[in-house]
Amino acid sequence: MGNNLVMYEEELQQINRICDTLHKEANAKAVLVIDKNGQAIAQGGEVEHLDVTSLSSLTAGNVAATGGIAQLLSEKEFAGQFHEGERTNVHLSIVAQRLILVVLFDERSSLGLVRLRVRKAALELTATIDQLVKKSESSAQPSVFAEITDADIDNLFND
Amino acid sequence: MSFINYSSREINCKIVYYGPGLCGKTTNLQYIYNKTNPEAKGKMISLATETERTLFFDFLPLSLGEIRGFRTRFHLYTVPGQVFYDASRKLILKGVDGVVFCGDSQIERMEANIESLDNLRTNLAEQGYDLDKLPYVVQYNKRDLPNAAPMAELEETLNPTKVPQFEAVATKGNGVFDTLKAVAKLVLTELRKGS
Numbered sequence: 001m002g003n004n005l006v007m008y009e010e011e012l013q014q015i016n017r018i019c020d021t022l023h024k025e026a027n028a029k030a031v032l033v034i035d036k037n038g039q040a041i042a043q044g045g046e047v048e049h050l051d052v053t054s055l056s057s058l059t060a061g062n063v064a065a066t067g068g069i070a071q072l073l074s075e076k077e078f079a080g081q082f083h084e085g086e087r088t089n090v091h092l093s094i095v096a097q098r099l100i101l102v103v104l105f106d107e108r109s110s111l112g113l114v115r116l117r118v119r120k121a122a123l124e125l126t127a128t129i130d131q132l133v134k135k136s137e138s139s140a141q142p143s144v145f146a147e148i149t150d151a152d153i154d155n156l157f158n159d
Numbered sequence: 160m161s162f163i164n165y166s167s168r169e170i171n172c173k174i175v176y177y178g179p180g181l182c183g184k185t186t187n188l189q190y191i192y193n194k195t196n197p198e199a200k201g202k203m204i205s206l207a208t209e210t211e212r213t214l215f216f217d218f219l220p221l222s223l224g225e226i227r228g229f230r231t232r233f234h235l236y237t238v239p240g241q242v243f244y245d246a247s248r249k250l251i252l253k254g255v256d257g258v259v260f261c262g263d264s265q266i267e268r269m270e271a272n273i274e275s276l277d278n279l280r281t282n283l284a285e286q287g288y289d290l291d292k293l294p295y296v297v298q299y300n301k302r303d304l305p306n307a308a309p310m311a312e313l314e315e316t317l318n319p320t321k322v323p324q325f326e327a328v329a330t331k332g333n334g335v336f337d338t339l340k341a342v343a344k345l346v347l348t349e350l351r352k353g354s
């Protein structure tokens with residue numbers, strides 16, 4: 001997917017829907033979709049009390065570190081990870097090579113159910129990302145950025 | 160690898176502060192954090208050892224305001240400087256949009272600066288980046304110390320390609336925002352080119 005990840009309305013809505021469905025079907029507390037570089041992309045469920053930005057950066061760091069371990073062991077990247085907490089468990093999986101799908105769940109659900117539902121959601125997410133890649137390759141970048149002037153950039157810093 | 164979200168109208172970019180151990184990378188981020196309005200920043204995260212040396216990274220999300228209706232967000236990261244944390248440094252460079260090389264002005268740290276800069280080039284190349292093609296600025300920190308090397312010598316050794324450079328005293332904040340603004344500006348300019 002080119003240099004930059006570009007997200008459009010249609011695909012973001014699809015991803016949000018996938019998050020909502022996964023949240024419900026897995027009886028999860030919350031679902032997050034994160035770019036591997038640590039940017040939050042979409043969420044579903046009870047996220048009001050979560051620091052999504054910090055969670056995204058740390059999760060990406062975690063996945064990157066685990067990927068580094070896999071490399072040292074000549075393993076393929078670990079497809080999934082599970083962290084067990086006292087009240088909240090975390091399931092992480094890598095989707096379409098560049099997204100991280102995070103499911104937070106408690107005793108209302110189980111690892112088995114989460115795994116099952118994640119598998120389906122991952123397929124749907126992959127399809128959406130493929131569509132996104134095609135779109136950003138076919139359509140020339142909208143011109144908003146080409147029109148940015150030095151003054152626009154300078155204005156950002158006038159405080 | 161910036162992330163442009165047309166749906167929420169956001170531009171997200173990643174800036175990495177690189178440099179030898181104890182040159183003042185974490186101090187840069189702390190100063191930025193302390194001087195930024197609460198609504199423009201997220202939590203600063205430091206993954207550090209008990210002795211406060213950076214273990215994996217520091218992370219500071221910043222929102223710089225809007226440009227053509229797009230909210231610009233910068234994620235600032237520092238790397239751990241110690242030689243043995245090389246694997247971690249490589250990971251943090253993934254997806255980088257702009258680099259600040261933070262040099263330690265102290266003459267005794269010249270070797271460490273050179274080594275870190277070489278290491279930056281090598282690690283970027285491993286990820287398929289070329290430092291000469293990335294938005295990149297140099298900061299000479301600790302200008303307040305009596306054993307600081309002359310600027311001319313630092314420039315000659317650490318900035319052969321003559322990218323924008325800034326003198327700094329990160330503990331006092333001198334040069335900290337100038338450095339950040341310069342690299343952010345280069346990142347946005349790169350975006351305009353549509354790379």
Ligand SMILES: Nc1nc2c(ncn2[C@@H]2O[C@H](COP(=O)(O)OP(=O)(O)O)[C@@H](O)[C@H]2O)c(=O)[nH]1
Pocket residue numbers: 178179180181182183184185186187213237240300301302303304327328329330331
């Ligand atoms: N004198 C002086 N000390 C500094 C300056 N910047 C940072 N320091 C100190 O250098 C030490 C290491 O700084 P730190 O930010 O942790 O370095 P890092 O390893 O690059 O993250 C700390 O004790 C800082 O207070 C500076 O501009 N002048």
Ligand SMILES: [Mg+2]
Pocket residue numbers: 184185186212213237238239
């Ligand atoms: Mg540090």
